[in-house]
Amino acid sequence: MDSNKLVKMANDIAAFFEAEPDPAACSAGIGGHIGRFWDPRMRRALFRHLDEHGGEGLRDSVVRALSAHREALLTKG
Amino acid sequence: MYSTQEPDAGTPLRVSQQLVTLQIDGVPVTVPAGTSVMRAAFDAGVRVPKLCATDHLEAFGSCRLCLVEIEGRRGFPASCTTPVEAGMKVTTQSDKLAKLRRNTMELYISDHPLDCLTCPANGNCELQDMAGVVGLREVRYGSEGENHLVGTKDTSNPYFSFDPTKCIVCSRCVRACEEVQGTFALTVEGRGFQSKIAPGPTGFVESECVSCGACVQACPTATLMEKSITEMGQPDHAVVTTCAYCGVGCSFRAEMKGSQVVRMVPNKNGQANHGHSCVKGRFAWGYATHPDRLKHPMIRAKITDPWRVVSWEEALRYAAGEFRRIQEKHGRGSVGGITSSRCTNEETYLVQKLVRAAFGNNNVDTCARVCHSPTGYGLKATLGESAGTQNFDSVDAADVILVIGANPTDAHPVFASRMKRRLRQGARLIVVDPRRIDLVRQPHVEAEFHLALRPGTNVAVLNALAHVIVAEGLAKDDYVGQRCDQPEFETWRRFILQPRNSPEALEEATGVPAERIRGAARLYATGGNAAIYYGLGVTEHSQGSTTVMAIANLAMLTGNVGRPGVGVNPLRGQNNVQGSCDMGSFPHELPGYRHVSDPTVRELFSTTWGVPIDPEPGLRIPNMFDAAIDGSFKGLYVQGEDIAQSDPDTRHVSHALESLECLVVQDIFLNETAKFAHVLLPGSSFLEKDGTFTNAERRISRVRKVMPPLAGYADWQVTLELAKALGYPMHYEHPSQIMDEIAALTPTFAGVSYERLERLGSIQWPCNAKAPEGTPVMHVEAFVRGKGRFVVTEYVPTSERTTRKFPLILTTGRILSQYNVGAQTRRTHNAVWHEGDRLELHPHDAENRGIRDGDWVSVRSRAGETTLRAQVTERMQPGIVYTTFHHPESGANVVTTDNSDWATNCPEYKVTAVEVTPTATPSAWQEQFQRFSEAQAGLMPQR
Numbered sequence A: 001m002d003s004n005k006l007v008k009m010a011n012d013i014a015a016f017f018e019a020e021p022d023p024a025a026c027s028a029g030i031g032g033h034i035g036r037f038w039d040p041r042m043r044r045a046l047f048r049h050l051d052e053h054g055g056e057g058l059r060d061s062v063v064r065a066l067s068a069h070r071e072a073l074l075t076k077g
Numbered sequence B: 001m002y003s004t005q006e007p008d009a010g011t012p013l014r015v016s017q018q019l020v021t022l023q024i025d026g027v028p029v030t031v032p033a034g035t036s037v038m039r040a041a042f043d044a045g046v047r048v049p050k051l052c053a054t055d056h057l058e059a060f061g062s063c064r065l066c067l068v069e070i071e072g073r074r075g076f077p078a079s080c081t082t083p084v085e086a087g088m089k090v091t092t093q094s095d096k097l098a099k100l101r102r103n104t105m106e107l108y109i110s111d112h113p114l115d116c117l118t119c120p121a122n123g124n125c126e127l128q129d130m131a132g133v134v135g136l137r138e139v140r141y142g143s144e145g146e147n148h149l150v151g152t153k154d155t156s157n158p159y160f161s162f163d164p165t166k167c168i169v170c171s172r173c174v175r176a177c178e179e180v181q182g183t184f185a186l187t188v189e190g191r192g193f194q195s196k197i198a199p200g201p202t203g204f205v206e207s208e209c210v211s212c213g214a215c216v217q218a219c220p221t222a223t224l225m226e227k228s229i230t231e232m233g234q235p236d237h238a239v240v241t242t243c244a245y246c247g248v249g250c251s252f253r254a255e256m257k258g259s260q261v262v263r264m265v266p267n268k269n270g271q272a273n274h275g276h277s278c279v280k281g282r283f284a285w286g287y288a289t290h291p292d293r294l295k296h297p298m299i300r301a302k303i304t305d306p307w308r309v310v311s312w313e314e315a316l317r318y319a320a321g322e323f324r325r326i327q328e329k330h331g332r333g334s335v336g337g338i339t340s341s342r343c344t345n346e347e348t349y350l351v352q353k354l355v356r357a358a359f360g361n362n363n364v365d366t367c368a369r370v371c372h373s374p375t376g377y378g379l380k381a382t383l384g385e386s387a388g389t390q391n392f393d394s395v396d397a398a399d400v401i402l403v404i405g406a407n408p409t410d411a412h413p414v415f416a417s418r419m420k421r422r423l424r425q426g427a428r429l430i431v432v433d434p435r436r437i438d439l440v441r442q443p444h445v446e447a448e449f450h451l452a453l454r455p456g457t458n459v460a461v462l463n464a465l466a467h468v469i470v471a472e473g474l475a476k477d478d479y480v481g482q483r484c485d486q487p488e489f490e491t492w493r494r495f496i497l498q499p500r501n502s503p504e505a506l507e508e509a510t511g512v513p514a515e516r517i518r519g520a521a522r523l524y525a526t527g528g529n530a531a532i533y534y535g536l537g538v539t540e541h542s543q544g545s546t547t548v549m550a551i552a553n554l555a556m557l558t559g560n561v562g563r564p565g566v567g568v569n570p571l572r573g574q575n576n577v578q579g580s581c582d583m584g585s586f587p588h589e590l591p592g593y594r595h596v597s598d599p600t601v602r603e604l605f606s607t608t609w610g611v612p613i614d615p616e617p618g619l620r621i622p623n624m625f626d627a628a629i630d631g632s633f634k635g636l637y638v639q640g641e642d643i644a645q646s647d648p649d650t651r652h653v654s655h656a657l658e659s660l661e662c663l664v665v666q667d668i669f670l671n672e673t674a675k676f677a678h679v680l681l682p683g684s685s686f687l688e689k690d691g692t693f694t695n696a697e698r699r700i701s702r703v704r705k706v707m708p709p710l711a712g713y714a715d716w717q718v719t720l721e722l723a724k725a726l727g728y729p730m731h732y733e734h735p736s737q738i739m740d741e742i743a744a745l746t747p748t749f750a751g752v753s754y755e756r757l758e759r760l761g762s763i764q765w766p767c768n769a770k771a772p773e774g775t776p777v778m779h780v781e782a783f784v785r786g787k788g789r790f791v792v793t794e795y796v797p798t799s800e801r802t803t804r805k806f807p808l809i810l811t812t813g814r815i816l817s818q819y820n821v822g823a824q825t826r827r828t829h830n831a832v833w834h835e836g837d838r839l840e841l842h843p844h845d846a847e848n849r850g851i852r853d854g855d856w857v858s859v860r861s862r863a864g865e866t867t868l869r870a871q872v873t874e875r876m877q878p879g880i881v882y883t884t885f886h887h888p889e890s891g892a893n894v895v896t897t898d899n900s901d902w903a904t905n906c907p908e909y910k911v912t913a914v915e916v917t918p919t920a921t922p923s924a925w926q927e928q929f930q931r932f933s934e935a936q937a938g939l940m941p942q943r
């Protein structure tokens, strides 16, 4: 999957949840949304981008959410 | 006119708590106060002769045929204009009355051509019937004197003709155009004997007329007559079915001669449309028998190979073999399907079942992805159900109507007529739209506030409206306190009160003067019942879902959810887009909007279907494209959907489709997507199958087969055959059995069955033990999710911004006479009103670029370039340009980008930064498109 697109999509999701004042809730919002709506191959590709390219271009909130929810987002699928 | 076989009570139904009892010819009858004597007589089983009255129009009292005698009253009052009174004694038949009526008829007939035997209305003419009813036997006046027997027939409208020699000036047509359609295209010119009906100074086709047909079904003579009747004669039977165009879901009587449609007439008992229609459903059905219809299955190994006509069996075996081969090589998730929002609920259900059960994954999506997916997300998150809250009739109780990002007079015409009627009665209107859509100013309709915002700033405007309501203390605190989640509300309240959400602070971004926003907010919050209607101008944005949630916030804040006259009403684009979503067409949801990760729901389906259900969400349409290019997605089954034309960033879509190893397209025409296909399965039109559609008000209506499928199979049967070839046979003899399975598995559909639909006419879901006859208005006592949820809706400007290179914003939409990609309407006479897509721009922008009306212009964005003809118009704001996407060669979607809604990936069709310049040549894409289309046409077998 085109990682630029995935980065943009993840960042757009984050821009919505960043309005959430509580950082844990923001993280849960981002992670939850990606888990509920992204096909596993997209999630894997995003993690690959995070792991292999240091998550270049991702907003901090996305990086935090991915790290916090790595297991839930990757174990299945 | 409507079929004379349909009963006509003469004047409209009156609703009143107060009942009045009177006597008609000695028979007592009780009717609501305000009812006419004519209608009371009808209720008593007495048909008073009439010509100018009909039950879908207010009485006018001009023909004097309906005279009666009323005890204690002098003279002979007209029964159509006389309201009932308690104790009235009415006589409808007497020698004196008979003579008066005969005299009146004699005058009419003496000025009417006596060519009944060759008249197209012969057998369905009220004038003819009335002459018989009153017993007219001779006409003493010759036709030598002054008369109207010579005149020129106006045949300019492609669908109906106007023959003034047959007109009796009853003005039913004029009243229909005003009262029912709200267009005011017709007038009675002159007075007395000189009076005549005219569509303004021109013929029909150049006039204001929108060809809705209301006047034609109102006309009691052959003056206004469908050309199809003139050509084919009167029908011999009628079947009630549902329009296959837009989400209004109008009910129609398909009037037939054998298996040939003679005309489509809106059904007076239709609960969505109450006897009204628009030009598409009423007249544009000829595509169903167009010679371009695909009639034989075809296959080819590569898209550069010629098509080979094969048997159904071979085509299905080939398709199934390819899907299985691909899955073996590239994994279970390498194939998927797209359901159609134009097909029936039952067909859509089957396609998602095929994907989930036979393919074994959740890679299923539908075109709602590119239109109303944010509605599903946003309304579920806030109110708890992915659907509009009201029925259409609810608009009759609205005091304030807020229309945002919708153009109902073009896209949902029949509902727009209802809305306009309410506005003429005094409801007040707020329009939020970058364009000055027709609704902003029409005869007898004017928006009190038109917030002409910059595209992409819906959330900012809605936040500013909410800010004003909270800051000025106009919120309904009791309602919010009782019905909404308090901690969430408090968080939202703090957010919305921040000064950056004030109209003054957002003025620069939105382009809307703060005072106007304040005025609109006050009106919405305090003007009585306030209803919001919205369309794709809300959803097709990078913040589409946020906008839907902001709309829900606004409605909850002012207590405007849960009763007639209010609510949040998405106007759905395609006929069955609500239904296709309900039926589990999204890759994360099983039917009834239940997430695939829910083990209880999965268990339910896997037990019934006999296979495990994948717990992970599948690919959405844009993700399918990306995965195709990436190489992990190789096979796609597309039913009745033209992704190559309708989806954004055409070059990207083409690239994706070319990357597939097996693309199976099931459609009635060789659409743009089919040009990339390996297997073509002929589809069937709505006239060729049984099933149901669900409209924008959650109304499930029957679609009934009136002719056999042209290629032998209805779409649902094709899916069954494909499933069988894949080794997953499904057993249904009739779509009603599919609906029974849906009802058994989906709580909101639990009470739905064909038997009940037959009995009730139509049903609005939820329909279950609690609401056995359906649910017109939702969230009445409490929200479906329990407590209503206020969601913080931060305004995040789209990343699609104007630059020096791309200084204008392009936004897209549609027009009345054409429907979406135009595959159907382009194959009808509707082309008369729209030969091609145009780029609308403001005179100022045109002048700066040396562009004149009608010039060819190039439209360029970062995604691509195309060429269109310019239309210079003040409807546009400076800086904003607009086009439609009804014609493939115009390539509107070559220009749109892959930006999309953050939550659902619904594309941002409404905001693309572009530059427009004069040009003399087609764009490179258009030349390539032309070559590709010609090459593909060359690969088709000769007809």
Ligand code: SF4
Residues within 6 Å of the ligand: B173, B176, B177, B181, B183, B184, B185, B186, B199, B208, B209, B210, B211, B212, B213, B214, B215, B216
């Ligand atoms: S077709 Fe409709 S718009 Fe046209 S004149 Fe008749 S009623 Fe009016």
Ligand code: SF4
Residues within 6 Å of the ligand: B166, B167, B168, B169, B170, B171, B172, B173, B174, B197, B218, B219, B220, B221, B223, B224
């Ligand atoms: S055109 Fe038909 S409906 Fe209109 S005034 Fe003449 S007869 Fe009546």
Ligand code: SF4
Residues within 6 Å of the ligand: B243, B244, B245, B246, B247, B248, B249, B250, B273, B277, B278, B279, B280, B281, B282, B412, B413, B414, B415
């Ligand atoms: S308003 Fe929509 S459903 Fe009704 S006739 Fe027109 S296209 Fe068909």
Ligand code: FES
Residues within 6 Å of the ligand: B049, B050, B051, B052, B053, B060, B061, B062, B063, B064, B065, B066, B067, B078, B079, B080, B081
């Ligand atoms: S029907 Fe009553 S006056 Fe014409």
